[in-house]
Amino acid sequence: xxxxxxxxxxxxxxxxxxxxxxxxxxxxxxxxxxxxxxxxxxxxxxxxxxxxxxxxxxxxxxxxxxxxxxxxxxxxxxxxxxxxxxxxxxxxxxxxxxxxxxxxxxxxxxxxxxxxxxxxxxxxxxxxxxxxxxxxxxxxxxxxxxxxxxxxxxxxxxxxxxxxxxxxxxxxxxxxxxxxxxxxxxxxxxxxxxxxxxxxxxxxxxxxxxxxxxxxxxxxxxxxxxxxxxxxxxxxxxxxxxxxxxxxxxxxxxxxxxxxxxxxxxxxxxxxxxxxxxxxxxxxxxxxxxxxxxxxxxxxxxxxxxxxx
Numbered sequence: 001x002x003x004x005x006x007x008x009x010x011x012x013x014x015x016x017x018x019x020x021x022x023x024x025x026x027x028x029x030x031x032x033x034x035x036x037x038x039x040x041x042x043x044x045x046x047x048x049x050x051x052x053x054x055x056x057x058x059x060x061x062x063x064x065x066x067x068x069x070x071x072x073x074x075x076x077x078x079x080x081x082x083x084x085x086x087x088x089x090x091x092x093x094x095x096x097x098x099x100x101x102x103x104x105x106x107x108x109x110x111x112x113x114x115x116x117x118x119x120x121x122x123x124x125x126x127x128x129x130x131x132x133x134x135x136x137x138x139x140x141x142x143x144x145x146x147x148x149x150x151x152x153x154x155x156x157x158x159x160x161x162x163x164x165x166x167x168x169x170x171x172x173x174x175x176x177x178x179x180x181x182x183x184x185x186x187x188x189x190x191x192x193x194x195x196x197x198x199x200x201x202x203x204x205x206x207x208x209x210x211x212x213x214x215x216x217x218x219x220x221x222x223x224x225x226x227x228x229x230x231x232x233x234x235x236x237x238x239x240x241x242x243x244x245x246x247x248x249x250x251x252x253x254x255x256x257x258x259x260x261x262x263x264x265x266x267x268x269x270x271x272x273x274x275x276x277x278x279x280x281x282x283x284x285x286x287x288x289x290x291x292x293x294x295x296x297x298x299x300x301x302x303x304x305x306x307x308x309x
Contacts, residue, residue, distance in 0.1 A: 006303055010300040011031060011040045014042070021289045022286060025277065025280070027276045028194050030195055031271075033269070033270040034269055048275035049190070049248055049277060051248050051253055052246040053245070053246035053255055055115065056243060058127055059111055060208070060209065061135060062126070063108075073216070076102065079102065091117050091118055094118050107122065108123070113223045115245060120149075124149050125149070135208070139208070148186075153190070157186060160178040160179070176280055180278060197257045205268065222261075232291040233295035234298050238262065238263050239269070239302070241298065243256065243258035244256070251284075251287065253277045254277075254286040254290065255273070255274060256274055257271065260301060
């Protein structure tokens with residue numbers, strides 16, 4: 001009971017932090033603590049955007065298909081740089097002019113480390129939407145659906161945005177409104193929830209993959225993520241927060257999921273996911289808020305350690 005009380009105090013602190021720093025934003029977050037087997041949710045219980053968080057489950061499906069014998073992780077995939085042209089704003093593979101193939105292993109690493117959209121779309125094309133949605137269904141997620149890749153997603157989200165209106169457009173009301181219209185349309189057929197993401201993360205690590213597959217996925221998850229906000233404050237802690245980031249519309253939508261990992265033995269203590277939308281302050285404040293949330297999470301688990309001892 002003392003542990004749950006301590007967890008709830010931290011959850012309430014995070015809730016207050018978001019309300020103070022992002023007063024106009026819609027949000028939801030959940031901590032799924034494995035040590036007490038309890039789930040702690042706050043925010044709006046409604047659909048939120050995937051952003052790039054779904055890429056974690058694409059990587060998991062690639063590992064699963066490898067286990068099923070479809071291919072080997074050292075096999076190479078061709079990179080169709082002339083096909084996936086809209087989603088290449090994130091990542092570096094597009095700019096490597098003499099690189100036209102990658103192994104499945106290295107493509108997965110690029111997805112997890114730099115959220116490379118070209119690699120993500122190539123892997124999703126191999127996996128297919130049916131497998132991703134079936135995985136979500138098998139993990140008990142009834143409020144999640146994926147139906148478009150990043151190339152299509154980025155094309156549709158930016159369809160209303162004028163690129164040559166001047167720097168002040170970035171801070172304008174019209175900028176926010178145009179993104180919000182496109183994002184609202186996207187949400188009709190592409191949606192998830194923090195509850196579903198945590199449940200699926202736990203499912204793939206504890207029920208879906210073999211021990212070898214789980215070990216490989218954890219290697220990918222532990223690859224340093226240059227876009228991660230939630231892990232920024234964990235350098236000096238005994239705990240790591242590692243998972244997948246997601247953002248659309250330059251932070252109009254901002255989200256992140258992370259496994260809470262004990263550095264000493266790589267054991268997972270829980271999962272934390274936060275999703276925000278309608279962020280009028282976009283990247284400016286929402287990134288910092290997610291980083292501060294990460295700090296509160298690792299402080300909590302350091303306190304839980306002391307209680308155990």
